[in-house]
Amino acid sequence: MKPSRFVQELIEIVGERNVLWDDYDLRLYEYDGSVDRALPQAVVLPETAEQVAEIVRLCARASVPYTARGGGTGLSGGSIPVAGGVLITLVKMNRVLEVDLDSLRAVVEPGLVNLQLSEAVSGHGLYYVPDPSSQKACTIGGNVGENSGGPHTLLYGVTTNHVLGVEAVMPDGELVEFGAKALDLPGYDLTGAFVGSEGTLGIATKVTVRLVPLPEDIRTLLAVFDSVEDASATVSEVIGKGIIPAAIEMMDQLALQAVEASVHAGYPEDAAAVLLIEVDGLSDGLDEQAEAIREIADAHHARSVRIAQDAKERELLWSGRKGAFGAIGRISPEYYVVDGVVPRTKLPEVLKAIAAVGRQYDLPIANVFHAGDGNLHPLVLFDAAIPGELERTKVAGAEIMRICIRAGGVLSGEHGIGVEKRELMGELFTDYDMEVMLRLKAALDPEGLANPGKIFPTPGRCVEVPRKPLAGIGW
Amino acid sequence: MIEQLDLAALEAELKTVADVRKPDATDSDSWSVGGITPSLVCTPGDSESLGEALAICDRAGAAVVPWGGGTQQGLGSPLERADVALVTTQLDRLIEHEPGDMTVTAQAGMTLSALQATLGEHGQWLPLDPPLLPGATLGGALATDVSGPRRLKEGGLRDLVIGTRAANVDGRISRAGGKVVKNVTGYDINKLHVGALGTLGVLVEVSFKVAPLPPSDRTWYCTFDDPRNAGLALSKLLWLPVSFAALDLVNASAAEGLGLSLEGASWALLARATGFGPAVERQLSEFRDATRGRQGSHTTAVNEQQAKETWTSYLEESAKRRWSPGRLTCRFALPSAELGPVAAAIAEVGGAAGKPRIWGHGTGALFWSAEVPSEGRSQIVDRLRGAAHGSGGRLVVENRGGDRGELDVWGPGEPSYRYMRAIKRQYDPRGTLNPGRFVDGI
Ligand SMILES: Cc1cc2nc3c(=O)[nH]c(=O)nc-3n(C[C@H](O)[C@H](O)[C@H](O)COP(=O)(O)OP(=O)(O)OC[C@H]3O[C@@H](n4cnc5c(N)ncnc54)[C@H](O)[C@@H]3O)c2cc1C
Numbered sequence: 001m002k003p004s005r006f007v008q009e010l011i012e013i014v015g016e017r018n019v020l021w022d023d024y025d026l027r028l029y030e031y032d033g034s035v036d037r038a039l040p041q042a043v044v045l046p047e048t049a050e051q052v053a054e055i056v057r058l059c060a061r062a063s064v065p066y067t068a069r070g071g072g073t074g075l076s077g078g079s080i081p082v083a084g085g086v087l088i089t090l091v092k093m094n095r096v097l098e099v100d101l102d103s104l105r106a107v108v109e110p111g112l113v114n115l116q117l118s119e120a121v122s123g124h125g126l127y128y129v130p131d132p133s134s135q136k137a138c139t140i141g142g143n144v145g146e147n148s149g150g151p152h153t154l155l156y157g158v159t160t161n162h163v164l165g166v167e168a169v170m171p172d173g174e175l176v177e178f179g180a181k182a183l184d185l186p187g188y189d190l191t192g193a194f195v196g197s198e199g200t201l202g203i204a205t206k207v208t209v210r211l212v213p214l215p216e217d218i219r220t221l222l223a224v225f226d227s228v229e230d231a232s233a234t235v236s237e238v239i240g241k242g243i244i245p246a247a248i249e250m251m252d253q254l255a256l257q258a259v260e261a262s263v264h265a266g267y268p269e270d271a272a273a274v275l276l277i278e279v280d281g282l283s284d285g286l287d288e289q290a291e292a293i294r295e296i297a298d299a300h301h302a303r304s305v306r307i308a309q310d311a312k313e314r315e316l317l318w319s320g321r322k323g324a325f326g327a328i329g330r331i332s333p334e335y336y337v338v339d340g341v342v343p344r345t346k347l348p349e350v351l352k353a354i355a356a357v358g359r360q361y362d363l364p365i366a367n368v369f370h371a372g373d374g375n376l377h378p379l380v381l382f383d384a385a386i387p388g389e390l391e392r393t394k395v396a397g398a399e400i401m402r403i404c405i406r407a408g409g410v411l412s413g414e415h416g417i418g419v420e421k422r423e424l425m426g427e428l429f430t431d432y433d434m435e436v437m438l439r440l441k442a443a444l445d446p447e448g449l450a451n452p453g454k455i456f457p458t459p460g461r462c463v464e465v466p467r468k469p470l471a472g473i474g475w
Numbered sequence: 476m477i478e479q480l481d482l483a484a485l486e487a488e489l490k491t492v493a494d495v496r497k498p499d500a501t502d503s504d505s506w507s508v509g510g511i512t513p514s515l516v517c518t519p520g521d522s523e524s525l526g527e528a529l530a531i532c533d534r535a536g537a538a539v540v541p542w543g544g545g546t547q548q549g550l551g552s553p554l555e556r557a558d559v560a561l562v563t564t565q566l567d568r569l570i571e572h573e574p575g576d577m578t579v580t581a582q583a584g585m586t587l588s589a590l591q592a593t594l595g596e597h598g599q600w601l602p603l604d605p606p607l608l609p610g611a612t613l614g615g616a617l618a619t620d621v622s623g624p625r626r627l628k629e630g631g632l633r634d635l636v637i638g639t640r641a642a643n644v645d646g647r648i649s650r651a652g653g654k655v656v657k658n659v660t661g662y663d664i665n666k667l668h669v670g671a672l673g674t675l676g677v678l679v680e681v682s683f684k685v686a687p688l689p690p691s692d693r694t695w696y697c698t699f700d701d702p703r704n705a706g707l708a709l710s711k712l713l714w715l716p717v718s719f720a721a722l723d724l725v726n727a728s729a730a731e732g733l734g735l736s737l738e739g740a741s742w743a744l745l746a747r748a749t750g751f752g753p754a755v756e757r758q759l760s761e762f763r764d765a766t767r768g769r770q771g772s773h774t775t776a777v778n779e780q781q782a783k784e785t786w787t788s789y790l791e792e793s794a795k796r797r798w799s800p801g802r803l804t805c806r807f808a809l810p811s812a813e814l815g816p817v818a819a820a821i822a823e824v825g826g827a828a829g830k831p832r833i834w835g836h837g838t839g840a841l842f843w844s845a846e847v848p849s850e851g852r853s854q855i856v857d858r859l860r861g862a863a864h865g866s867g868g869r870l871v872v873e874n875r876g877g878d879r880g881e882l883d884v885w886g887p888g889e890p891s892y893r894y895m896r897a898i899k900r901q902y903d904p905r906g907t908l909n910p911g912r913f914v915d916g917i
Contacts, residue, residue, distance in 0.1 A: 102710050102812030103839070125714070147659045158657060160666075161634050176890045181810040182839050182868045183631065184620060184670065186885045187914045188895045192633055192666030196659045213716040236575045242598070242687030282717060285753030341655040345575040373657040374576075413657040429650065429661060436641075436649035437662040439901035444894060455661060 006062060010044050010086070013054045018045040018092070029069070029087050033134070035336060035390065036077040036419050040067070040087035047092045049167065049175055049205035056203065057173035059086055059449055067451045068199040070111060070142030073134040075337050076418030078145055078198045082453040088203060090141050096120045097206065104211045105164070105181040110141025110204045117209070126211040129156045132414070133322050141204050147196030149414035151247040151321065152278075154372035156212065158414065160195040165208030168194065171201075171445035181208055193440060198416050199451040201444045215246070215280035219290040220308040222317050223275045223297040224268050228252060230300040231273040232347040235371045237296050238277070239344070243289055248372035249276040249321050252351075255328065255366040255379070262327040265320025271303060275371065276321055324368040325379070332364070332381035334390075338397045342409035344374040353403045354378050361396040363389075375413035376404070398424060417455045426457050480558060482514055485535045489559070492527040493519035498560075508548045510879055511557045513540055518562040522582070522640065522648055522679040525561065529677055530646025532559050533907045540909055541673035543584060543615030546608040549798055550619055550873060551672050553880045555911035563614055566679055569593055571654070577685050578637065578654055583614030583678040594685055602629030602686040604786070606793035614678040620670030623790060624721035624747065627837040629686060632669050638682035639665045641675075644903050654682050667898070674913045675902040689749035692720075694782035695762055697771035698740035702726070702822065705744040706815015708769040709837055712746070713811060717761050721747040722837035723789075724814055726822065729832040732792055733785050740772060742818070747786070789834075796832055796844040797874050803852055804844040804874035805859050811839040813866035820862045825855055839868070849878060856882055885914045 003011065007021045020026060020043040031037040041064075046052045059066045065085035072079055081087050094111040099121055106128070108117060114135040118127040131150035132138055138148070144166065149158040156162075165179030179191035194201055225231040235248055251259065251274050256267045267274055275297070279289045294305045308314040320327075328335045342350045351367065354376070358365035369377040378400055382393040401411055401424050411421050411428055425434060434456055441448070489495045495517045498506040506512050519525035532539045538556035540548070543563050563584035570580040574597040581590055587601070590613060594600050605611075605621035617639075622631040629635075638652035641664075651664035667675055699705040702724060709722050723745040727737050737743055744766060748758035763774050777785055797804050803825075809817055814835050825831050825845045835841035843859055856872055860883075863870035872884045892915040899906075899917045911917075 100810070100812070101714070103810035104713060105810065125716070147663075149657055153657070157630065157634060160663070161630060170894065174890070176894065178891050180808075180867065180869075182808040184622075184808045184840065185869050186808075186871050187889070187892060188671055188675075188898060189633055189666045189669055190891060190894060192669070193663055196663050213714055216716040239577060239687075240575055242690065244687070281750075282754045282757050284757040285751045288753065289751065341653075341657050343573060343576040343578065343655055345573060370657070374655055375657050408653075409655055410653040410658050410660040412659045413655070414659055416659045417661065425661060428653075432647055433649045433651065434661065436643060436902075437651065437664055440662050440664065440667070440898060443897040443901040 006064070007042055009058055010042060010055065013058065014044050014046050014051050018047065019043070032072045032074045032077060032079045034075050034077040034080070034418065034420055036080050038080050038082045039084070040081040041084050043087045043089055045089050045092045049169065052088065052203055052205050053169045053173055053175050055086065055088055056169050056171065060171065060173055060447065063447070063449065065449045065452045068141065068145065068203045070139030070145070071113065071137045073138045074142060074146060074418065075339065075415040076412065076420040078416050078418040078454060080419060082419055090139065093205065099124070100181060103181050105208055106211055107206060107208050108140055110139060110144070110207060112140050114138050114140060114143060121211055122214065125214050127214050128209055129153065129162055129212050130159045133325065140207050140209070144195050144204050144207055145197070145199045146414065146416040149370065149375065151249050151370060154248060154370065155244045155246045160192060162210045163191060163195050163207055164210060166191050166194050166204050167206035168202040168204050171447065171450045175205065179208065196416070198418060198454050200441060200454055202450060217283035217286050218278060218280040218314065219286050220314040220317055221277045221290060221293055222306045223277065224271045224303045225273045226271065226301065226303055228273045228351050229348045230302070231275050232351070232371070234275060234297050234300045234302070235347065236345055237300070238293055239372065241292065241296065243279065243292060245277050245372065246280045247276070247278040250367065250369055250371035251321065251324065252367040254364060255324055255368045258327040258331045258366060259320040259324050262330050263320050263323045265316055267320055276317060321368070328366055328379050328381065333383040333385065336380040336382060336393045336397055337415070338376070338378045338380060338400050339412050339415040340376045340401055340404035340409055341413035342374045342376065342404050342407040346407040347371065347374060350376065350403055350407050354400055357396050357399045357403070361392050363393060363396055370413070373413065374409070402427065419454060422455055423457050425455070480535060480537055485531070485537055486515055488531050489515065489517050489528055492524040492531070493517050505545065506560055508540055508557055509553045509875065511554050513557040513560040515559045516562060517559050518565055520565050522566060522642065525563065525566065525677060525679060526642035526646045526648050528561060529642050529644060533644040533905055536905065537907070538910050539907050541618070541677045543612030544586060544610030546611045547615060547619050549875065551909070551912035552884045553911070554909060561677060563612060563677070563679070570680065574599060578656065578682060579685050580638070580654055580680065580682040581613055582680050584612050587611050587613060587616055595688070598688050599685045600688055601635065601683050603632065603635065604790060606790045606797060608794050608798070613681050617669055617678060617681060618671060618673045622840070624723050624836050627722060628718050628720045633666055635683045636665045636669060636681060637684055639668055639678055640680035641668060642677045642679055644905070644907050648679060652682065656684050672909055672913050674899060674908050674917055691752050691755045692747070692749045692779070692782070693755050693759065694745065694747045694777040694785065695759060695774055696735060696743045696745040696777065697762070697766035697774045698737050699742040699744060699771050700740055701770070702742045702818035703815040704769045704771065705742050706812070706818065708744055708765045708771060709814060710812050711765045711769070712762065713837060715761055717758050719746055719758060719837070720749040721745065724818055724835045726833040728830050729834040733789055734781065735785060738773065744771065793834060793842065801846055801876050802844055802874055803847050803855065803872070803876045804842060805856065806871045806873050807841040807863045807868055809839040809841055809863065809866055809868035811837060813868060814839060814841055817841060817862050817866050817868070821859055824858050844874070852878060853881055860886055888915060
């Protein structure tokens with residue numbers, strides 16, 4: 001097979017080694033971490049921002065849609081090219097361009113893996129705060145796309161709080177900078193609007209982030225409960241007492257059992273729930289804070305509270321949490337990660353309602369989530385080999401979303417809407433709310449070629465975005 | 476040609492949805508926006524009628540000035556036109572505060588001080604300490620993106636706002652974000668409104684994250700002869716795992732009136748620590764070490780009562796300086812390491828007569844304010860702006876001091892402005908909201 005004219009033009013921009021176009025190669029880029037899939041018509045791996053700009057200009061001239069992709073770990077289908085076209089994979093643009101130790105900023109390329117940024121600056125006593133559990137594989141560009149969070153964002157904030165500037169190739173093909181190392185430049189906060197826009201407003205080619213001093217000391221507690229209500233009440237009271245831990249994570253019984261079967265983090269398998277709570281900062285007063293948390297947990301009938309005695313024990317306690325998704329993968333052929341947020345005080349009733357959904361649809365549901373922010377992650381266990389089970393799983397997921405909406409919450413705390421939840425947007429927002437959001441899209445991407453088919457419901461339910469006939473664009 | 480506006484007809488139509496009057500001789504000054512006074516003052520009683528009033532103006536081609544407490548109407552370039560002040564002060568209700576969720580939702584016309592009083596009853600606050608005059612509203616605070624010293628630890632309005640409802644020029648109300656602390660559900664339109672000076676829509680409701688009031692709160696300051704040394708101490712302190720509530724650099728003129736004695740030194744670095752007792756004590760020793768190592772001369776602990784007064788008067792003074800007539804006040808947006816060097820470079824700008832007050836926050840916001848005759852202002856702004864740009868920063872003129880348009884408020888154009896214009900065209904195609912006031916003639 002010979003490359004089409006369009007592919008040849010891509011090759012002219014980035015070189016042969018950086019374009020994939022035969023069917024076999026494309027199959028590898030059909031999916032991300034979610035349950036949806038769609039084939040791109042070409043994959044390009046640009047090495048410079050100028051190349052990204054040329055690719056976008058080429059796509060604009062030929063009216064071909066394009067989708068940015070980082071590590072492909074997204075859980076809502078953000079980097080799935082549902083309208084076909086070009087998948088622009090940024091993993092080769094992965095350098096740390098600048099570390100400004102005086103103003104505590106780093107400027108990085110979008111394909112840099114999240115954890116590598118923290119590793120690059122840890123020698124200076126600094127780190128990059130947002131730490132998605134996928135941080136060994138996800139990229140800063142993808143984090144910008146999804147406004148990613150992580151366990152340690154309760155006190156310190158999520159991606160949008162840590163990204164201060166973006167250089168992007170806009171849909172008109174221009175390379176432009178928003179924001180800077182300094183805060184509050186004149187003009188609209190386009191950086192703020194860009195973060196979390198899931199690649200639909202342009203492609204980030206450089207990201208300016210805040211670096212934060214590593215905490216001097218850390219206390220990690222594992223509190224074990226015989227009821228989810230007690231665990232939830234502990235979360236509320238800790239925060240109500242004015243202690244804002246760096247992280248408060250909850251795992252329920254099914255999650256605990258799965259984790260113990262694979263990681264052996266020392267979690268009790270018969271407990272109803274555990275909380276993993278971490279306070280950090282100056283060593284002064286940290287023990288008192290940990291003690292205060294222990295007392296609150298005790299007052300809410302904690303079966304036991306264990307405080308990690310050293311770094312090793314702390315790692316062990318976290319290994320269970322960080323490996324939880326993988327562990328679930330071992331007890332079930334597949335699982336569907338649902339992401340929703342509710343006001344923290346609604347956690348007990350919402351968790352109950354989610355359990356009822358599991359019973360109704362006859363699907364096991366494990367919960368591993370960021371309890372401090374009210375950010376739920378029910379994991380629905382299923383087997384796609386059983387006819388109808390994937391469909392049933394998706395319906396159960398949507399049901400859980402409705403529970404969140406009814407509790408005053410939203411559809412996503414950190415994974416984005418992508419393709420997965422676009423049809424649910426209308427249950428949270430009015431058509432008019434979405435129309436007003438889409439004015440931003442119309443201003444920046446009037447042709448609609450940047451990652452089409454994401455976030456917003458497609459006109460006419462369940463109708464796929466039409467894929468361009470290949471011949472028309474010279475594939 | 477813009478069609479002549481039929482004011483009488485506009486007034487009559489607005490009266491069908493809201494309270495409308497003409498500013499009269501007794502109060503027309505207080506409605507002046509940089510010398511222009513809107514012909515009508517329209518005060519709707521609820522969000523829906525505010526939306527309707529906005530749409531009426533938009534259809535009539537009348538320029539609208541969204542109006543909260545009217546405490547910061549000096550910001551921005553001179554308006555091209557101002558026909559109707561659209562006042563939000565009737566929208567002053569608290570809508571929801573669930574202390575356990577640490578979030579709050581209120582109407583945009585509620586004053587910041589009223590909100591703080593309510594939250595205070597529950598041991599919480601909206602962690603924002605901006606230099607605002609009494610009467611400033613939540614919507615106004617958001618539209619002007621004000622912040623203060625404590626942004627260093629608590630974040631700014633872009634970090635604190637979690638949801639908004641806004642009236643659009645078509646008269647309808649749209650919602651973005653939500654009432655939860657973490658959210659990636661649709662575009663973050665909230666952020667577009669922060670600092671937009673009401674050029675995209677009129678906020679009618681806002682939701683924020685709130686924070687617990689800290690159990691202890693201490694303040695110290697150290698004097699310096701050279702602000703660059705103070706800047707070095709500040710950088711050092713930011714790099715330590717010590718999260719200060721505030722680190723502020725002030726010159727002697729700014730320290731005047733705060734009740735702080737600099738004992739002849741020309742600069743001081745103020746440090747504020749909040750949190751749990753032991754950590755706060757530790758911060759003091761870190762502050763001592765860092766300042767001593769950078770030629771700071773003298774560290775003084777301020778007793779708690781006095782510290783409270785110092786910070787209050789600091790903010791009040793800053794607010795006054797920002798707005799007092801005849802003063803030129805500029806805000807620098809800088810990388811934090813440039814605070815010291817830029818402060819040194821601008822200390823003498825404006826000549827001895829002006830005695831500029833200079834104050835800056837550890838976040839990189841730096842203010843320069845002096846009484847200068849109108850002739851010299853453009854050159855002064857140019858010099859200050861040169862210093863800002865030379866340090867990777869920007870400069871905005873906040874108080875034009877009565878100037879009618881010669882001063883370049885926002886500075887030179889930027890490539891990104893074309894996208895801002897495109898956004899403005901989508902949200903306000905007829906240029907109804909605060910025309911000409913924002914960057915690039917938006
Ligand atoms: C096991 C596991 C655990 C996870 N844990 C967490 C967690 O704790 N917290 C959390 O928030 N997420 C988590 N995620 C989700 C996922 O890792 C994040 O959404 C991550 O930010 C995606 O990064 P990525 O590089 O893989 O991006 P991709 O999946 O490739 O892309 C994500 C989105 O960003 C866009 N995009 C990518 N690059 C750019 C760019 N340069 N410019 C503009 N847009 C771009 C894409 O178009 C897409 O819409 C987890 C995923 C897995 C598989």
